[in-house]
Amino acid sequence: MPDEAFISILDVSKHFGPVKAVDRVSINIAQGEFFALLGPSGCGKTTLLRMLAGFEAPTLGEIYIDDQPTASMPPYQRPVNMVFQNYAIFPHLNVYQNIAFGLRKEKLSRSDLDARVNEALALIKLEGYGTRGANELSGGQRQRVALARALIKRPKVLLLDEPLGALDKKLREQMQIELRQLQKSVGITFVFVTHDQEEALTMSDRIAVMSEGHVLEIGSPEGLYERPRTRFVADFIGTMNFFEGRVRAREGGKIAVDAERVGEVQVPADDYDFNAGDTVVVALRPENIRMRPGRPDLTANMAHGTMSNAAYLGDRAHIYVQTEGSEQPILVAMQNLDGAASSATHGERSVALQWSEQAVLLLRPE
Amino acid sequence: MNVRVSRAKMGWLGLYAATYLTFIYLPVLLLPVFSFNDAIYVAFPIKGFTLKWWEEMVAHEGMLQSLRNSLKVGVAVSIISTVFGVLAAKAFTRYRMPGSRALTGFFSIPLVIPLIILGIALLTVLTTVGVSLSLYTIMLGHVVICVPFAMFIMISRLEGFDQSVEEAAQDLGETPWMTFWRVTFPLALPGIMASMLLTFTISFDEFLLAFFLAGDQLTLPIYIWGQLRFPKKLPSVLALGSAILLATTILVTVAMMFVRRKGD
Amino acid sequence: MKEQTLHAAEAGSPPGGLREGVRRAFLRHEWLRAYTLVSPTLILLIVAMAAPIGVLVGLSLWTQSGMEFDRTLTLANYETFFGKKIYPLVLWRSIQISALVAFATVLLAYPLAYFIAFHVQRHKMVWLILITLPFWTSYLLRVFAWKLILGYNGVVNSGLTTLGLIEQPLEFILYNVTAVVITLAHAWAAFAILPIYVSLEKIDRSLIDAAHDLGEGPVMTFLRVTLPLSMPGVIAATLLVFIPTVGDYVTPKLVGGTTGIMIGNLIQSAFGRGANWPMGAAIAVISMLMVTLAVCVFLGGVKGLKKLLA
Numbered sequence: 007m008p009d010e011a012f013i014s015i016l017d018v019s020k021h022f023g024p025v026k027a028v029d030r031v032s033i034n035i036a037q038g039e040f041f042a043l044l045g046p047s048g049c050g051k052t053t054l055l056r057m058l059a060g061f062e063a064p065t066l067g068e069i070y071i072d073d074q075p076t077a078s079m080p081p082y083q084r085p086v087n088m089v090f091q092n093y094a095i096f097p098h099l100n101v102y103q104n105i106a107f108g109l110r111k112e113k114l115s116r117s118d119l120d121a122r123v124n125e126a127l128a129l130i131k132l133e134g135y136g137t138r139g140a141n142e143l144s145g146g147q148r149q150r151v152a153l154a155r156a157l158i159k160r161p162k163v164l165l166l167d168e169p170l171g172a173l174d175k176k177l178r179e180q181m182q183i184e185l186r187q188l189q190k191s192v193g194i195t196f197v198f199v200t201h202d203q204e205e206a207l208t209m210s211d212r213i214a215v216m217s218e219g220h221v222l223e224i225g226s227p228e229g230l231y232e233r234p235r236t237r238f239v240a241d242f243i244g245t246m247n248f249f250e251g252r253v254r255a256r257e258g259g260k261i262a263v264d265a266e267r268v269g270e271v272q273v274p275a276d277d278y279d280f281n282a283g284d285t286v287v288v289a290l291r292p293e294n295i296r297m298r299p300g301r302p303d304l305t306a307n308m309a310h311g312t313m314s315n316a317a318y319l320g321d322r323a324h325i326y327v328q329t330e331g332s333e334q335p336i337l338v339a340m341q342n343l344d345g346a347a348s349s350a351t352h353g354e355r356s357v358a359l360q361w362s363e364q365a366v367l368l369l370r371p372e
Numbered sequence: 373m374n375v376r377v378s379r380a381k382m383g384w385l386g387l388y389a390a391t392y393l394t395f396i397y398l399p400v401l402l403l404p405v406f407s408f409n410d411a412i413y414v415a416f417p418i419k420g421f422t423l424k425w426w427e428e429m430v431a432h433e434g435m436l437q438s439l440r441n442s443l444k445v446g447v448a449v450s451i452i453s454t455v456f457g458v459l460a461a462k463a464f465t466r467y468r469m470p471g472s473r474a475l476t477g478f479f480s481i482p483l484v485i486p487l488i489i490l491g492i493a494l495l496t497v498l499t500t501v502g503v504s505l506s507l508y509t510i511m512l513g514h515v516v517i518c519v520p521f522a523m524f525i526m527i528s529r530l531e532g533f534d535q536s537v538e539e540a541a542q543d544l545g546e547t548p549w550m551t552f553w554r555v556t557f558p559l560a561l562p563g564i565m566a567s568m569l570l571t572f573t574i575s576f577d578e579f580l581l582a583f584f585l586a587g588d589q590l591t592l593p594i595y596i597w598g599q600l601r602f603p604k605k606l607p608s609v610l611a612l613g614s615a616i617l618l619a620t621t622i623l624v625t626v627a628m629m630f631v632r633r634k635g636d
Numbered sequence: 637m638k639e640q641t642l643h644a645a646e647a648g649s650p651p652g653g654l655r656e657g658v659r660r661a662f663l664r665h666e667w668l669r670a671y672t673l674v675s676p677t678l679i680l681l682i683v684a685m686a687a688p689i690g691v692l693v694g695l696s697l698w699t700q701s702g703m704e705f706d707r708t709l710t711l712a713n714y715e716t717f718f719g720k721k722i723y724p725l726v727l728w729r730s731i732q733i734s735a736l737v738a739f740a741t742v743l744l745a746y747p748l749a750y751f752i753a754f755h756v757q758r759h760k761m762v763w764l765i766l767i768t769l770p771f772w773t774s775y776l777l778r779v780f781a782w783k784l785i786l787g788y789n790g791v792v793n794s795g796l797t798t799l800g801l802i803e804q805p806l807e808f809i810l811y812n813v814t815a816v817v818i819t820l821a822h823a824w825a826a827f828a829i830l831p832i833y834v835s836l837e838k839i840d841r842s843l844i845d846a847a848h849d850l851g852e853g854p855v856m857t858f859l860r861v862t863l864p865l866s867m868p869g870v871i872a873a874t875l876l877v878f879i880p881t882v883g884d885y886v887t888p889k890l891v892g893g894t895t896g897i898m899i900g901n902l903i904q905s906a907f908g909r910g911a912n913w914p915m916g917a918a919i920a921v922i923s924m925l926m927v928t929l930a931v932c933v934f935l936g937g938v939k940g941l942k943k944l945l946a
Binding site: 060061081082086087090091092094095097098107108111155156159 | 543547
């Protein structure tokens with residue numbers, strides 16, 4: 007176990023009857039890290055978070071927090087606090103009482119308590135809101151109160167269960183930045199559950215991508231986006247074109263693949279251990295494909311087709327290119343530099359596609 | 373056009389509702405009428421106004437004793453069955469438990485079992501074991517029939533607020549015990565009040581079961597049952613019944629005004 | 637240190653001994669916590685309901701000889717039950733009366749529940765309280781009140797006499813089955829209204845709008861949407877009235893006369909002055925089985941009806 011592992015999840019499973027909600031998961035999280043558990047709903051990420059908080063007991067395996075085994079530690083003895091998905095603001099208490107809720111045991115004097123709560127109110131920029139009732143708060147304010155209520159306990163780890171899910175888009179983007187800054191300033195380890203890959207990419211130091219109870223990959227946002235090792239992760243994070251293929255040859259530092267729809271694809275061989283005859287999946291990000299009008303002669307890493315459809319998104323456009331003999335279009339993303347996207351969507355319908363060797367990813371078929 | 377149709381429907385239904393209320397209230401309102409009637413026999417025609425039945429009621433030691441017994445039993449039953457009901461409701465609403473469907477079914481049996489059968493069954497066991505009949509045996513029987521009412525009221529109340537607030541309290545360092553007092557109890561309080569009121573009423577008025585389980589100490593319904601055979605005592609029994617109706621009417625009205633005010 | 641605790645846990649002897657072991661088990665197993673919470677109720681209902689009914693079944697297999705029980709197991713009481721015409725007859729009549737009461741109560745209660753759920757806008761609580769208030773008076777006195785209404789010098793007779801419609805008070809309106817049915821239907825009204833009201837209130841109003849939108853008029857909307865969705869309440873109301881009334885012995889005794897006797901009266905007298913407990917137990921057991929059978933038939937009928945309509 008690496009020394010810096012502050013939270014160690016060791017081979018943990020959680021079974022609900024016949025359902026394996028979490029299946030043999032191992033994760034190490036370092037102190038001060040902003041760590042995201044990312045996956046579609048039902049992937050087990052929330053169950054894992056609830057096991058960290060102590061609301062669920064692992065069926066198998068063990069979780070250590072700050073070198074302490076947690077199996078016999080009830081939620082109220084753990085050095086972790088949680089921001090709940092719906093915030094779980096106590097409806098019968100006002101803002102002040104909500105934030106001070108967890109301080110009862112510290113037996114602070116009235117003035118100390120006031121100081122602590124006011125400090126927390128300042129941290130979340132809700133000074134003067136202490137006497138507001140729980141039902142008089144907006145979604146964003148509830149989220150801040152939930153955050154202050156947890157942080158005032160000075161936990162070693164803060165757990166956040168889809169904390170931005172209930173907010174509208176603008177507020178969500180603003181809170182992403184604020185949360186990130188807050189985490190840096192308090193220096194607490196954050197473990198964060200989300201199904202929103204963009205949110206995970208924006209905020210986290212590292213991300214664990216989960217699916218059907220398993221952790222598929224753990225890595226930095228850049229690593230997972232640019233070098234995913236599984237088709238699921240490649241597909242779940244960002245957008246990706248996939249082409250089934252077979253390795254034709256491995257020679258001269260290159261791997262040559264025959265792929266459906268895009269013909270011959272060449273990739274630097276250093277990164278892969280595929281050999282001739284292996285079936286592979288070729289993955290290409292839409293923004294790594296360049297498009298120009300016309301119908302040139304084809305070499306490796308090129309394809310041509312006809313534009314079938316275009317979605318104008320303002321800052322960029324998504325263009326669907328149909329290749330001969332295939333129903334499934336190739337998605338090309340084009341930056342809207344100086345109106346390039348809008349003119350492209352109205353331009354020539356017969357187009358050539360081209361990409362660099364470095365842009366291509368080879369994945370094992372699943 | 374549509375409005376007119378629904379107005380007409382509302383009219384017919386409203387008329388029906390009024391008739392129904394008359395049907396419900398007519399027999400009940402006869403009780404106070406005869407409690408003021410200056411005649412021993414409870415029958416028409418009405419003779420004249422008197423307060424002597426009410427005076428007799430207030431002076432009637434046996435009746436007042438049985439009233440006290442009923443209050444005792446009712447209060448004890450409402451507390452015990454509400455506590456049991458809260459615990460069971462917490463288990464059903466907050467935990468995954470195997471066999472919870474079968475258990476809910478089992479716990480609802482007292483709602484539908486003919487009380488005479490429960491009564492003779494309990495009587496048989498109690499006499500076999502050698503427990504002498506008393507107010508405690510009545511309490512036992514009443515708790516059995518009241519627990520499901522308490523439980524279902526509490527289940528619907530506990531389902532009414534999100535379990536995550538209880539988890540949040542534990543997450544913030546409170547033990548389950550303190551979590552109950554600081555979060556669950558205040559949020560469940562309306563349900564607890566409703567449960568205590570209802571179970572008290574059921575116990576206070578219960579006769580079919582108590583009849584078999586009573587020892588020397590009588591509860592009010594058993595006492596009234598005895599008096600129904602003696603026409604002379606009947607008018608003062610009616611006075612007592614009217615007094616109880618009046619008291620509950622006031623209580624319920626006040627309670628409702630209180631709830632209303634709080635709701636605003 | 638970490639390894640040690642791991643090993644200890646695997647060996648099944650958690651550090652800290654038994655108390656710690658129990659604590660760990662509670663943390664680990666939700667069902668353990670859940671069953672601890674339901675245990676008071678569970679134990680109570682086993683000890684004070686299930687076991688006594690078991691004992692009752694046992695008792696029905698004994699016989700009474702003088703003041704003592706003859707403890708040889710025998711079906712003699714059951715033979716007596718089916719040998720004498722009176723027992724099956726009264727049981728069958730009781731079930732009929734209760735079924736009629738349940739049917740009438742539910743039928744009368746439905747429009748009222750519907751009225752409160754759909755037409756009362758602002759004072760639903762007031763209506764609900766108005767309906768439940770009369771039931772706060774003593775059950776016995778409510779039943780007795782019907783004697784005052786239906787009796788020889790009762791409201792009905794004095795009313796009719798005053799109006800000159802009859803010369804002599806009618807005697808046939810009290811002490812018969814009809815009186816029992818009316819009295820029970822009155823006494824149990826709240827048990828029918830409340831479940832039906834709750835199930836109507838729960839119906840999402842947009843479903844009714846949707847039915848109108850899809851071209852159904854008010855009547856068909858009621859038959860195709862509202863009524864089916866309120867069926868759980870109707871079924872609950874029927875059972876909540878039917879089952880308990882079968883065992884009532886107060887109402888028949890007060891207003892039923894000789895023709896209105898119900899099975900509860902026979903059981904009660906076997907446990908009272910008649911003092912043949914084993915026989916009473918046998919009547920009770922047979923009644924329970926028959927009521928259960930009747931409920932099954934009813935639920936089966938409802939299910940069949942649903943299939944037929946679907």
